[in-house]
Amino acid sequence: MLEKSSPLWWLFAAVSVVLYLAVFLPGMVNRWQMIWVSCGPVAGFLATVAFSVHYDSPLNELLPVYCGGILGIALGIVGHWKAMRAFMTWRAENPGKPDDEGPGVPWMLQVAFTLPIFLGGAFWYMNAS
Template identity: 75%
Template sequence: MPEKSSPLWWLFAAISIGVYLAAMFPGMINSRQKIWVSCGPVAGFLAIMAFSANYDWSLNEMLPAYCGMLLGFALGVVGQWKAMREFMAWREANPGKPDDEGPGVPWMLQIAFTLPIFLGGAIWYMNNY
């Protein structure tokens, strides 16, 4: 792995964005949902920018956590696109209803396992290298 201050992390971040979008788009059923999902990498980047500015860390040193977050979400939905599409179709047909009244969301359980593993690994890496 490159050093956490390596400029290669910008390339890894771009690749992570591509993997995230490629994993999330098949589960969305309309362009509004795809636009909403596309805001995820932007919101994550704004969050690491704010953290970086607040705690005086280099933005480049925060990129491993950014990559870990995006990859954790992306791998959390792999293989669950049919269930995601079913849930998103139900959500579009039933606006305002609580999500727990809709069809099951097995992909949320998968995200609950993959996100802490990838983000935790990235934070461990940032603290040790």
């Protein structure tokens, strides 16, 4: 089993971000949506850094949770690109309306399952190592 302090986690984190962007960016219909979605991995990394600093734990050892979160969200979208694109098109055309008035978001159920599974696996891995 790969040690949680292995420098390979940096590579896994970079690959996770690339996969996240590859899944999300094709579904965005304008520049602002692309920028907003691209901020997700950055915000997650900043939260990981803040946790590392606050609890005085090595950042490298927290990367499995970062990877689990990014991959859990990205894999929740897989297979729902058309629905996501339809929703994002509606969102761009109706900026003031609540989201529940637009087309359905079938990927939310998939995200609700994949994210806890990946994060749970990452936390298990960190505690088992």
